[in-house]
Structures are given as C-alpha cells and as structure tokens.
Amino acid sequence: MQKGEMYVGWSTKEDVRKRGGSGGLVTSMLAAALEKKMVDAVVVLKKINEFEAVPVITSDVNEVLNSAGSLHSVPSNFAKLIANKNLKVALPAKGCDVRGIIEQSKRNAINLDNTFVVGLNCGGSMHPVVTREMLEVMYKIKPEDVHGEEIEKGKLIFETKDGKEHAITIDELEEKGYGRRESCRYCTIKIPNNADIACGNWGVTGDLVGKATFVEINSEKGARLLQNAIDAGYVQVQKPDEKGVAIRAKIKGTMEGLGKKWKDKVFVPMDNGRLEYFRKELEHCIDCGACKAVCPTCSCGDISKCTEFHYRGDAYKMSMYHLVRFLHLADSCIGCGQCSDVCPVDIPLTRLYRRFANTVQEQLKYEPGMDQRKPPYFEAKLEV
Amino acid sequence: MANVYSTICPGCNFGCGLYVRENGKLEVDFRKSSPANAGKLCRFGMNLPRLYAPVKSMVDGKETTLQEAAKEAAKRLSGSKGSVAFLSFGNITCEEHLAFQKLAESSLYSGVDFEALPKDTYQTLSVGIPYDEIEAAKHIVLFIDPYEQYPLIVRRLLSAKKKGAKITSVWWKDMPLADENIRPADVSKLQLTKDSLVITDFHPLSDVEQIKNVLLLAKNAGARITFLKPFANSTGVYILSKDAKQKSLATLVEDINKGAIKTLFCLESDPVDLIPAETLGKLTNLIVQTGSASAITAKAHVVIAHEPLYKKRGTLINSEGRAQALGGAGTSGLEALGVIAGTKFEFDSLHESVRKALGIAAVDEFTIPKYDRPPYGAIQAAPKPIDTKTALVSIYNPFLWFGLADDNDFVELNLNTARALKLIKGATLKIKSNGSAIEKRFKVAPVQENVLLAGRKFGIEKGMLTPVEISR
Amino acid sequence: MNDSISDGISAEAAAAPKTDGWEPKIVAFCCNWCSYGGADSAGMGRFQQPASARIIRVMCSGRIDPLHVFNAFLEGADAVLVTGCHIGDCHYVNGNDKTKIKYKYLENVAHELGIEKERLQLNWISASEGEKFANFIRDVTEQIKKLGPSPLKPAGVV
Structure with a gap:
C-alpha cells in the first residue's frame, strides 16, 4: 500500500458495521491501531444522544468500537484537545480538524509523527441547538424521536424511531436559516487530502452503498494505518470500481463549487463603512476569550499578545484583543467556525476573521493547514 | 483517560451547560447542545477552573x-x-x-x-x-x-x-x-x-x-x-x-x-x-x-x-x-x-x-x-431617591459574588465628569468615602454624570451604592 | 467635503468637526540608523516641516510590531508612519526585510478594517535624506488634514 491508492473497505465486525456509518471502517481502523499498539490513545466521540457527543481521549479498545456512527450535529474540533499533550494518538478528523492539527504542529504543539489523522469527508456540520429547532419547525418531528441522519443527494434525511424517513433539501433549509453552520457552507475542503488517509461514503457503488467506506491513502502513515487494520483482521478492502472513483471526484467538484458560490455570497465586497461594520459587530463583546480558547490554530496559551496587551479599562474604539486576533488570523484562520459557535453574544467571528484571511491568504497564496509550509509571517523574506 | 463531566456553570442561575474535563488540570469545554446557552460561556464560565480551587x-x-x-x-x-x-x-x-x-x-x-x-x-x-x-x-x-x-x-x-x-x-x-x-x-x-x-x-x-x-x-x-x-x-x-x-x-x-x-x-x-x-x-x-x-x-x-x-x-x-x-x-x-x-x-x-x-x-x-x-x-x-452628588455603584457580577479577581481594577465614569475634574488619560482618580481614600484608574464610558461604576470591590463600599467624593 | 472621504471612513469621522488650524497627530516610527538620522538631518538642514510628527525611535524597523501601530491608532494617532533603512542597507542585515513582511500583513489588515491607506504608510529613508523625510511628513500632514481626525481616536482625545 502506498500514497495515492484508493480502496473500498468495511469492518469485519458485524456489530461495528451495524452501528457505525458506512461499514464501520474508520472505527475499526482506529481500534486496530490501538489494539496493535501503533498508538497509545484514540480520540472518539462518546455519543450521548443524536445531538450530543463528547470528545474523549481513550485507551480502551471497546470504547473505540462502541463509539461508531457519524453525527452531523456535533461540531467539535479535536486539534485543541490533543495539543500540548504529547500523545501517540490516532483520531478521526474532518477537514477543519486536520487543518487545525497541522497548524498546531507548525507551532510545535502537536508532533505529527505521533499523530495518525484519519480524515473524514465532510459536507458540513450543524449546530445542535439549531438542529433541534429545525426538526420542530421544518420537519415537524420531535427531536427525541430521531433515530438517525444522513445526507444524500443534497438532501438532509432524518430517520425517526418509527422507521420513517423525512427529507428536505439542504438548500431549502439554509434559505430558512437552518442547515449547516455558515462556515461549513463556504468551506471548500470536502475530501481531506491533508490527512493521512481520507475516508467517506462518496464513491461507494452498487451493493456496497451504505455498507462500505471509500478510502484514499494520502501518506505513508495512512498506508500503515490501513495495512495494520487489515493485518489485524479488523477490516477488509477491495479496489474501487472506476465508476466509483469518478462519482467521488464529481461529488467533490460539485461540493467545492457550491462552497465557492457561498463564499461569494457571504463575503460581498464592502467599499465603504468597513470600520463601522467591524465596530458594530464587535460592540457587544464581553471579553470572555472563548474565541481564542477554542481556536484550533492558536497555540499561545494563557499568556499571549492578544490578551496581555488588552486591558478592560481601555476606552478604545476597538479592542486590542480583536485587532491582534485579526492580524494573527489573517494568515492562520482555517475557517472552522468554532469561534462563532462559542461566542456568547453571537458575534459572527468566523465571518469577520475570514474577511481578513481571504485577502491575505489569497495574496500570499497560502492556505493554512493544508501542508507543512510555514506561515509567511514567520519567514525572514517574503517570496510571493 | 481524562474524566469528563457534563455540568452546569454555577456563576449565576442562567443554567449554562458545559463540560469540565479533568486532565491534570481542569479545563472547560463547550457543550453545544445545552438548551439554555447553546454551549456558549461568559467570561466567568471561561474562568471556571479558578473557582474550583x-x-x-x-x-x-x-x-x-x-x-x-x-x-x-x-x-x-x-x-x-x-x-x-x-x-x-x-x-x-x-x-x-x-x-x-x-x-x-x-x-x-x-x-x-x-x-x-x-x-x-x-x-x-x-x-x-x-x-x-x-x-x-x-x-x-x-x-x-x-x-x-x-x-x-x-x-x-x-x-x-x-x-x-x-x-x-x-x-x-x-x-x-x-x-x-x-x-x-x-x-x-x-x-x-x-x-x-x-x-x-x-x-x-x-x-x-x-x-x-x-x-x-x-x-x-x-x-x-x-x-x-x-x-x-x-x-x-x-x-x-x-x-x-x-x-x-x-x-x-x-x-x-x-x-x-x-x-x-x-x-x-x-x-x-x-x-x-x-x-x-x-x-x-x-x-x-x-x-x-x-x-x-x-x-x-x-x-x-x-x-x-x-x-x-x-x-x-x-x-x-x-x-x-x-x-x-x-x-x-x-x-x-x-x-x-x-x-x-x-x-x-x-x-x-x-x-x-x-x-x-x-x-x-x-x-x-x-x-x-x-x-x-x-x-x-x-x-428612596438617591440623595448624593456622586456615587460609587458596585455592579454585582459573578466574579464579585464569588470573590474571584477579574481584570477590572478601574471605575467607569462619564467624559464630562473626567473633563470637569481635569483628569489625565492614563492617570488615576481619587475616591474618598467616610475618611478612607483610594486611587483608581478610570475608564471613560457613557455613564451617568457623577456616577462611578465598578465591577469589583475596593474596600470603601457601604452596600451597592456608596456616596463618594472624587478628585484628580 | 465628501470628495475627500476615501474608502472605509466612518460616518462619525466624516461628521466630526474639522476646526480650522487642526493639526493632525502623526506617529512616526524611525529606525536608529537611517530614518531617525533622516529626521535629524531634516532638522539640521532646516527643511520646512509641520509640527505634526511624534517621532518614536527604535533600534531597527524590524522591531516595530503591528501591535505598536495599532496602539498608536487606538491612543489617538491620526496617522502612523513606519520608516527604516533602504532594503539592503539594514544595520542588522535583514531587519527591514522582516519589516516588509509584517507591514504587508498590517497594511492588508488595516485596509480591510477600513483605515484609509493615507493613515498608514511605509517609507525607506536613509540618514542623509533629510529633505525626503521633511517632504514625507509634510505630504502626509496635508493628506491627513484633508481626511480629518482618525475614526479610531478615543472619545475625549484631540
């Protein structure tokens, strides 16, 4: 096995297949890595209900096997969770998790040699509170009755406990203000080729639909991870058919196109009144610091420029905290949306940060979290 | 490995859900499905590990x-x-x-x-x-x-x-x-x-x-x-x-x-x-x-x-x-x-x-x-109408109720008050009450004239509203 | 006055009274080896320049953190100038290359934030270029006079 190869695979364990989405390959691969001592720990989402799961770092193979299942309304980011812990760890990761992990590694908070990143294709995630409201308002079903969820052909489908399926197109949901988080809508990383291995159900065809996972190996570590799971007897793989590979590429292309469209829609150029716009958006800030604490690319810790040079007693027109964050995120923002998620006064922070990041990252042709290139800010001489 | 607790922030009675992670030290994590707060936490919630001494x-x-x-x-x-x-x-x-x-x-x-x-x-x-x-x-x-x-x-x-x-x-x-x-x-x-x-x-x-x-x-x-x-x-x-x-x-x-x-x-x-x-x-x-x-x-x-x-x-x-x-x-x-x-x-x-x-x-x-x-x-x-010319008002926030320090060692006052006292930017304000006097930094804010607002106690307070005299 | 309002200026600043004889406050960061010398020789050479500039000497322009610039604006500067040795002339080999990188970020962020480009300028000035320094200060002062006070100026600061 080596970089660039593609497979279709599934778990050999019946119960994992049943519980997990798409054949339970990711779960089994993580469990095998732990079982065979490739890693000391695995990060899993411990499911509480359909709308809540808590990320835990575990060394218990059974806990990993029991964690199966994809949850679209658990918008977590694992990068900060494993940062500065010096762990030999394997973890599942959406595009934004991967980007966070890579950015943390550039800042020496994560050692990539000890980190096995299993990338998950991701079309977007939803905020659990918004999802509950959406179920009641749009789907007219009780959140408690939901049994499963799936995104298929542009539709968000909820299965209720009575076995019925309820589908509404994502476009319709998002028009009404529901659906995916805003940052997911304009995200253009749908297949995480920056991870060691990229997994997802796009490209699984024929009888295997819903029962297998399509994997693409992106690195030598990824190859080792999959080979280990096969050797341990946890998973089985086969070569994908050409049709599958083509379908996967097509979905990726469509999704990325949609993402770009959203980006143009959200980031309408502003000629005038930008300062007023930013000041207005930030006027309710209560200095809680949550946006920094949650930011997967920030690795400063408690003592950092944005906090140390910010004093609540300053009667400035704009807080130093935000100015420093704007500057630092200009080259580092990965648009994961965590800051907007946790802001207690609902400031659309990701949108603000992206305004700066879009310009700077485009100009410097730098995409944070996609490869090992150092942030241009840290260079001694600017190449671009 | 780490113990994670799904809990409620005790900072006030708002009912904010969060996770507390025991990981050598305490860490807060956001519980986004919590109905009262959608996982969001305020300044105090973010500082919760300090409360749990x-x-x-x-x-x-x-x-x-x-x-x-x-x-x-x-x-x-x-x-x-x-x-x-x-x-x-x-x-x-x-x-x-x-x-x-x-x-x-x-x-x-x-x-x-x-x-x-x-x-x-x-x-x-x-x-x-x-x-x-x-x-x-x-x-x-x-x-x-x-x-x-x-x-x-x-x-x-x-x-x-x-x-x-x-x-x-x-x-x-x-x-x-x-x-x-x-x-x-x-x-x-x-x-x-x-x-x-x-x-x-x-x-x-x-x-x-x-x-x-x-x-x-x-x-x-x-x-x-x-x-x-x-x-x-x-x-x-x-x-x-x-x-x-x-x-x-x-x-x-x-x-x-x-x-x-x-x-x-x-x-x-x-x-x-x-x-x-x-x-x-x-x-x-x-x-x-x-x-x-x-x-x-x-x-x-x-x-x-x-x-x-x-x-x-x-x-x-x-x-x-x-x-x-x-x-x-x-x-x-x-x-x-x-x-x-x-x-x-x-x-x-x-x-x-x-x-x-x-x-x-x-x-x-x-x-x-x-x-x-x-x-x-x-x-x-x-x-009772407030019959004092100048008052120091204590704004009781979670930090104050719990006696935790916060980054607010200053009083807020009106620009006109600052001008009338000829206060200098970056300097301090003298606040006198019943014989005790303190000097505090100040922040110009849209506050009522002759009112000082503070989110922490300075030791001269007599209740929530203290009559004071101020000078530069 | 509308014609003088370039992009990003706030309504507040536009409405602010521009009393005659208002003198902008300009913070000029100068490096010890070149632009500070430039400022010096501007004075020695008796080149006409307005009293608007507040010079802050740093050992190298590479020391100027964007944070310093933000701080100057937040404290009430109407314009901030970043100056240093010409590229290749740095006393510390490549300090001004680093200035260039930081400045590129700063410029982008400041522009996106809506701070007019006249309010933040970079210029390389050698110790012998006294006239250039004086002209630079004069030009910027004129530009800022047209723009009016900075929208980031805190309440109560003139």
Whole structure:
C-alpha cells in the first residue's frame, strides 16, 4: 500500500458495521491501531444522544468500537484537545480538524509523527441547538424521536424511531436559516487530502452503498494505518470500481463549487463603512476569550499578545484583543467556525476573521493547514 | 483517560451547560447542545477552573476526613442549640437543599429578603420567564447590566431585537443593545404596556423597596416580569422553600451583632465580602461545608469538604424554571449533612421529592416544567431617591459574588465628569468615602454624570451604592 | 467635503468637526540608523516641516510590531508612519526585510478594517535624506488634514 491508492473497505465486525456509518471502517481502523499498539490513545466521540457527543481521549479498545456512527450535529474540533499533550494518538478528523492539527504542529504543539489523522469527508456540520429547532419547525418531528441522519443527494434525511424517513433539501433549509453552520457552507475542503488517509461514503457503488467506506491513502502513515487494520483482521478492502472513483471526484467538484458560490455570497465586497461594520459587530463583546480558547490554530496559551496587551479599562474604539486576533488570523484562520459557535453574544467571528484571511491568504497564496509550509509571517523574506 | 463531566456553570442561575474535563488540570469545554446557552460561556464560565480551587476538610486548622469534620460540626452545632444560623445562598443541588432545610428548620437564611416582600409575589420572584419568551417579547425593559451581570442573556436580547423588539435599559450607563436609555433616577419616565417584559434581578443585596417598585410598575402596566438570580440554584432553592421561613442577609448580620447567633453554618456560600469582618469575628463557631476553597474556608473553624459541584449528582433549576441534571455521581454533600443531622439522606428519595415538587416524571433539560404564575396584589413601594452628588455603584457580577479577581481594577465614569475634574488619560482618580481614600484608574464610558461604576470591590463600599467624593 | 472621504471612513469621522488650524497627530516610527538620522538631518538642514510628527525611535524597523501601530491608532494617532533603512542597507542585515513582511500583513489588515491607506504608510529613508523625510511628513500632514481626525481616536482625545 502506498500514497495515492484508493480502496473500498468495511469492518469485519458485524456489530461495528451495524452501528457505525458506512461499514464501520474508520472505527475499526482506529481500534486496530490501538489494539496493535501503533498508538497509545484514540480520540472518539462518546455519543450521548443524536445531538450530543463528547470528545474523549481513550485507551480502551471497546470504547473505540462502541463509539461508531457519524453525527452531523456535533461540531467539535479535536486539534485543541490533543495539543500540548504529547500523545501517540490516532483520531478521526474532518477537514477543519486536520487543518487545525497541522497548524498546531507548525507551532510545535502537536508532533505529527505521533499523530495518525484519519480524515473524514465532510459536507458540513450543524449546530445542535439549531438542529433541534429545525426538526420542530421544518420537519415537524420531535427531536427525541430521531433515530438517525444522513445526507444524500443534497438532501438532509432524518430517520425517526418509527422507521420513517423525512427529507428536505439542504438548500431549502439554509434559505430558512437552518442547515449547516455558515462556515461549513463556504468551506471548500470536502475530501481531506491533508490527512493521512481520507475516508467517506462518496464513491461507494452498487451493493456496497451504505455498507462500505471509500478510502484514499494520502501518506505513508495512512498506508500503515490501513495495512495494520487489515493485518489485524479488523477490516477488509477491495479496489474501487472506476465508476466509483469518478462519482467521488464529481461529488467533490460539485461540493467545492457550491462552497465557492457561498463564499461569494457571504463575503460581498464592502467599499465603504468597513470600520463601522467591524465596530458594530464587535460592540457587544464581553471579553470572555472563548474565541481564542477554542481556536484550533492558536497555540499561545494563557499568556499571549492578544490578551496581555488588552486591558478592560481601555476606552478604545476597538479592542486590542480583536485587532491582534485579526492580524494573527489573517494568515492562520482555517475557517472552522468554532469561534462563532462559542461566542456568547453571537458575534459572527468566523465571518469577520475570514474577511481578513481571504485577502491575505489569497495574496500570499497560502492556505493554512493544508501542508507543512510555514506561515509567511514567520519567514525572514517574503517570496510571493 | 481524562474524566469528563457534563455540568452546569454555577456563576449565576442562567443554567449554562458545559463540560469540565479533568486532565491534570481542569479545563472547560463547550457543550453545544445545552438548551439554555447553546454551549456558549461568559467570561466567568471561561474562568471556571479558578473557582474550583481544591479544599480539604479541617477542624481548627488540622486536616481531617469529611466524616470527622461533619461529626465535629454536629457536636458544635448541638452544643450551641438556639444560637445557630444556617446560611445557603443556593449554590447547592435541589436534593442537598431539601436535606439542608430539614437540618436548618427555622434558622434557614437564604440571604434574600422574602420576609419584607408580599407573600403573593413569592412565586414571581422565584421562577422567571423562559428565555424563548424573552426572545419573542415586543418590548423588553432591563433593570440589569446584561453584559456584566448575566452575559448569556445578551444573545437572547439581540435575537429579540432582530425580531423587532424595542429594548429599554434603566441603568447608570448606556447599553449598546438598548434602543432607549433611562437613568435609574428617571424611572418615572419609563413607559410600560402589557406588551412589555421587565427583566431585573433578585439577590441578597437587592434593595427591597426597589424590587417592590419594579413589581408595582409591572403590575400597573400589566407587563410581565422576570427575575434573574446570581446563584447556581437560586430558583430551585426558592421553589423548594416555598413554605419555609427564610431570613435575609441583613437579618443575619443583625442577629450576629446582637449576640443571638453564635454559630454560623455556611453551605456552599461565602459571605466574607457581604458581611462586615467585625460581625464575622463575633462568631464562636464558623462551620463551612463546601466543594471549593474561598476566603471563608480560610476563616472557618470547621471545614467540611465535599466534592465540587461538577462532580455532584443532583438537580439544578435555572431562572426560567428549567430542571437540569448534573453529570457527576458524588453525594458526599448529602452524606455530610446526614452525619450532622444524625440521619441518613438517601439521594433517590430526595430526588423523588424534587420531582414531585416540580410535578415532573423525569428531569429533562429540554422541557420546562409548568409553573403557576399567580398575579400578585397591590404593593406599597417607597423607593428612596438617591440623595448624593456622586456615587460609587458596585455592579454585582459573578466574579464579585464569588470573590474571584477579574481584570477590572478601574471605575467607569462619564467624559464630562473626567473633563470637569481635569483628569489625565492614563492617570488615576481619587475616591474618598467616610475618611478612607483610594486611587483608581478610570475608564471613560457613557455613564451617568457623577456616577462611578465598578465591577469589583475596593474596600470603601457601604452596600451597592456608596456616596463618594472624587478628585484628580 | 465628501470628495475627500476615501474608502472605509466612518460616518462619525466624516461628521466630526474639522476646526480650522487642526493639526493632525502623526506617529512616526524611525529606525536608529537611517530614518531617525533622516529626521535629524531634516532638522539640521532646516527643511520646512509641520509640527505634526511624534517621532518614536527604535533600534531597527524590524522591531516595530503591528501591535505598536495599532496602539498608536487606538491612543489617538491620526496617522502612523513606519520608516527604516533602504532594503539592503539594514544595520542588522535583514531587519527591514522582516519589516516588509509584517507591514504587508498590517497594511492588508488595516485596509480591510477600513483605515484609509493615507493613515498608514511605509517609507525607506536613509540618514542623509533629510529633505525626503521633511517632504514625507509634510505630504502626509496635508493628506491627513484633508481626511480629518482618525475614526479610531478615543472619545475625549484631540
């Protein structure tokens, strides 16, 4: 096995297949890595209900096997969770998790040699509170009755406990203000080729639909991870058919196109009144610091420029905290949306940060979290 | 590997869900599915690990076990029968409160002054209006500083505003989210209708006449009124103590001063900043049962250290009446209370009583139990006008209630006041009160003229509002 | 006055009274080896320049953190100038290369934020270029006079 190869695979364990989405390959691969001592720990989402799961770092193979299942309304980011812990760890990761992990590694908070990143294709995630409201308002079903969820052909489908399926197109949901988080809508990383291995159900065809996972190996570590799971007897793989590979590429292309469209829609150029716009958006800030604490690319810790040079007693027109964050995120923002998620006064922070990041990252042709290139800010001489 | 607890922030009674992760040190993590706060936390919530300072059981300065400390407490309590006060602001679970109530009997001090308020306002004061209803209101009137005191209400207010609500703020400072700002002294200019929803707060330092006045204003206009509260389970405690006699903080100070109270038992309550030091010094026995260290644990003769709130098992009720389960398993608080009371408190039966009192079959954070909202009768209010030229106003925020330091060692004042005093940017302001003088940095803000606002205590305060003299 | 309002200026600043004889406050960061010398020789050479500039000497322009610039604006500067040795002339080999990188970020962020480009300028000035320094200060002062006070100026600061 080596970089660039593609497979279709599934778990050999019946119960994992049943519980997990798409054949339970990711779960089994993580469990095998732990079982065979490739890693000391695995990060899993411990499911509480359909709308809540808590990320835990575990060394218990059974806990990993029991964690199966994809949850679209658990918008977590694992990068900060494993940062500065010096762990030999394997973890599942959406595009934004991967980007966070890579950015943390550039800042020496994560050692990539000890980190096995299993990338998950991701079309977007939803905020659990918004999802509950959406179920009641749009789907007219009780959140408690939901049994499963799936995104298929542009539709968000909820299965209720009575076995019925309820589908509404994502476009319709998002028009009404529901659906995916805003940052997911304009995200253009749908297949995480920056991870060691990229997994997802796009490209699984024929009888295997819903029962297998399509994997693409992106690195030598990824190859080792999959080979280990096969050797341990946890998973089985086969070569994908050409049709599958083509379908996967097509979905990726469509999704990325949609993402770009959203980006143009959200980031309408502003000629005038930008300062007023930013000041207005930030006027309710209560200095809680949550946006920094949650930011997967920030690795400063408690003592950092944005906090140390910010004093609540300053009667400035704009807080130093935000100015420093704007500057630092200009080259580092990965648009994961965590800051907007946790802001207690609902400031659309990701949108603000992206305004700066879009310009700077485009100009410097730098995409944070996609490869090992150092942030241009840290260079001694600017190449671009 | 790491222990993760799904818990509720004790910073106030808003009911914010979060995870606390024990990972060598404590970390907070966001619980995005939490209905009250959607996982969002305020400045205090982000600082929660600082609140949970570890505490050990002690008797007269010597470390001991919870059992031994509780036994010693029982001995001292029975030795001073008749002169004991039981103080709990409401930072405990409903189950613990039921046990505590049995222990305290007629000497229950919840700190708030229910005695001075009409009985028929009890329910209104105890249970607030659901946040969803606040978001749907047409006119919202604030008698609080939402940003400083109850930050998680801000997004609800902004959401209401987006839906077309008008927001009126009655405060010493202009609020960025308000459409109309009225100064507290001009409260007569406030126009309420039956579409108005009044948001104010109720706590041990509330001025009863002010509370009565706000209740009266709402009643006369047919407006709805909701009280926010500063302690983790204020609402739960008030609901469960509906029929109990509760005494106020002022009464406690009075009782200690006149020698009627010699022994004080504090349950998860730190009155150090709220009671004069000389009053506390008059006590023969200070017994503290708590889950985290604070100023009071250093002064106590007996410290009974149960587990911190995030490790507890039990129910909390937030200011909208939502029952929320804590994610821990610990019941050592009940155990200690049992030892003191000479009985055994079973969690399950207490929990059953809590559910019965709420009329619910199970604790479900997504469904708010139904509460009676009885109208209250006529109220006589005589709010005292503020007759001082310059006043220092203490804004009670979670940091202040818990005695935790925050980055706010300054006062806020008006630009005209700063100009009149010829204050220099970056320099300090002299504040004098009753002979004591301090120098503080200042921040220019849209505050009422001749009012200083502070989010922390400087040691010269006489209550929430202190007459002061200022100079450069 | 509308024609003088370039992109990003706030309504507040536009409405602010521009009393005659208003003198902008300009913070000029100068490196010890070149531009500070430039400022010096501007004075020695008696080149006409307005009294608007407040010079802050740093050992190298590479020391100028964007934070310093933000701070100057927040404290009430109407314009901030970043100056240093010509590229290749740095006393510390490549300090000004680093300035260039930081400045590129700063410029982008400041522009996106809505601070007019006249209010933040970079210029390389050698110790002998006294006239250039004086002209630079004069030009910037003129530009800022047209723009009016900075929208980031705190309340109560003139």
